[in-house]
Amino acid sequence: xxxxxxxxxxxxxxxxxxxxxxxxxxxxxxxxxxxxxxxxxxxxxxxxxxxxxxxxxxxxxxxxxxxxxxxxxxxxxxxxxxxxxxxxxxxxxxxxxxxxxxxxxxxxxxxxxxxxxxxxxxx
Numbered sequence: 001x002x003x004x005x006x007x008x009x010x011x012x013x014x015x016x017x018x019x020x021x022x023x024x025x026x027x028x029x030x031x032x033x034x035x036x037x038x039x040x041x042x043x044x045x046x047x048x049x050x051x052x053x054x055x056x057x058x059x060x061x062x063x064x065x066x067x068x069x070x071x072x073x074x075x076x077x078x079x080x081x082x083x084x085x086x087x088x089x090x091x092x093x094x095x096x097x098x099x100x101x102x103x104x105x106x107x108x109x110x111x112x113x114x115x116x117x118x119x120x121x122x123x
Contacts, residue, residue: 010059020060023053076116083109
């Protein structure tokens with residue numbers, strides 16, 4: 001007798017919870033770009049494109065992390081003072097935008113003992 005196979009975390013994908021956690025950790029904790037994670041996986045014999053990993057990261061955010069993100073934003077904005085920085089960036093391939101147009105990367109950090117830092121990207 002076999003137990004039924006559990007539902008995948010992302011329907012229609014072969015990504016396991018462990019693989020997704022490993023990619024999230026590599027990208028957001030270890031600050032590795034997806035092309036380096038792709039290279040590491042290839043060295044282990046797994047061919048997974050960075051496009052697939054990028055889609056998985058967006059899916060993970062939409063399914064599980066959006067609520068955490070929103071709660072962090074509420075916590076950040078509840079403080080009397082926050083530090084902010086805004087930097088213009090040029091993104092070469094944005095849908096429906098010329099490459100000459102500038103986008104903005106913003107970082108916000110609460111003041112005090114805890115270290116809550118949030119980044120926002122605006123076109």
